[in-house]
Amino acid sequence: MVLTLYGNPKASCTQRVATVMHEKQVPFKLVTIDLSKGEHKAPDYLEKQPFGQIPVLDDDGYLIYETRAISRYIAEKYADQGTPLIPKDLKAKGHFEQAASVEQANYDAYAGKAVVEKVFKPMFGQTPDDAVAERLLTSLEASLDVYEKILSKQKYVAGNEITLVDIFHLPLLSLLPLTGRDVYSTRPNVEKWAKGLIARPSFQSVKDGVKSTA
Amino acid sequence: MVLTLYGNSYSPCAKRVAQVLVEKQVPFKVVIIDFKKGEQKAASFVEKQPFGQVPLLDDDGYFIYESRAIARYIAEKYPDQGTPLIPKDLRARGLFEQALSIELNDFDAYISPPVHEVIFKPFLGLTPDREAFDQMVIQLEAKLDVYEKILSKQKYLAGDELTLADLFHLPYGVLLGPAGSNALDTPKRPNLSRWFKELVARPSWQAVKDEFKSMD
Secondary structure (H helix, E strand, O other): OOEEEEEOOOOHHHHHHHHHHHHOOOOEEEEEOOHHHOHHHOHHHHHHOOOOOOOEEEEOOEEEEOHHHHHHHHHHHOOOOOOOOOOOOHHHHHHHHHHHHHHHHHHHHHHHHHHHHHHHHHHOOOOOOHHHHHHHHHHHHHHHHHHHHHOOOOOEOOEOOOOHHHHHOOOHHHHHHHHOOOOOOOOHHHHHHHHHHHHOHHHHOOOOOOOOOO | OOEEEEEOOOOHHHHHHHHHHHHOOOOEEEEEOOHHHOHHHOHHHHHHOOOOOOOEEEEOOEEEEOHHHHHHHHHHHOOOOOOOOOOOOHHHHHHHHHHHHHHHHHHHHHHHHHHHHHHHHHHHOOOOOHHHHHHHHHHHHHHHHHHHHHHOOOOOOOOOOOOHHHHOOHHHHHHHHHHOOOOOOOOOOHHHHHHHHHHHHOHHHHHHOOOOOOEO
16 A cells, blocks of 8 residues: 655655655655644644644554654665665664754754744745844854855765765755755855755656655 | 763753663763853863853763763663663664654653743743743643553553663653643643653662763
8 A cells, every 4th residue: 555645745844755755765645734734733633643743654553643753664664675774784874863952952843933023924924023133143153154064074964975964954955055044155165065965867857846656 | 981971950851861871781971061151162072062051071081072972872882781771673773762762752842842942941040931931831742642552552652661862851751840830740641641650760860860961
């Protein structure tokens, strides 16, 4: 049975999972959950995802939610097809987990919220909190200074091979310029890494909207 | 060579790792990084932990930081001693990853701000904002209501077996009461309260909760 992904074509988290599906060459059907109609809070949806969030994956009756959990599950289940995305060696895996934790605590915590303020709120006719956004972007830039150092010594965030964690930084990497802050021009290693990820066919396939591939 | 863990007694994240080391029966020695002296910004430390944060683990020259990453590394390196903390089956592991992500996005993101507001701000010479605290706790409680639903159907967050995901809730969870909210210990959420109380009572937590010290 084909995997079913419940999400929204333009939502960052849905795009993140879809990118991984493309990297791993795993066909899937997208079922759109319309947030503007409150479909994510409907009782039958809450049965699948009790926090009322998207996306959710249905693998032949096995339900799993949280973008990074779904992504890891796919990368493990289909380890032998598509791009290898999780290291096998214990020490390489430790550094993979280190990078994964940094992605959430020192990158997404700032970048995600800043993009909501500066990009998504105006899109939905809401007023951004500029003071909050500026503080978040300043914190993000401090983290990106560390990324610049790390990426001067290795090609990707967990080492010299691409992993899931690099992919997790998309699609925010493509949205950061829209916040009005130039985070890339003073950080050539970060810029090279970000541009390379954005150019990957897997992300190009989803950036304008996720579509079913099955 | 004995594992070396860098941290201090006021870092919840350092205790997160210490607890997992005890749970897995792995001896370790500690090196104190004193924030009051700015030791986390020292060049020799930043060389190993470029974000200037604790904890940091040195496993015989292999350095790894981020408490949840260190904890996973330990649980993966020593799968056959102490308590099993990571499921082996693919689908069970998917639900384990789901639980870890829930801990980060639906618990830690909502409990850190109020705990920082009341417990950590005074250390920085700042005055806690009680009204802000109350608002943050209301948002946390909305998430804890979902935890209550989940834990009414299964014993632990990833299923019926204890995993790392449950343990990760302790270091900040235990600070909520002292901060002034009983959201984790209320008859309003009996399953959540039962789950959390049991975690607190584990000998591994009792061994590390008060002091960050060598256990070799």
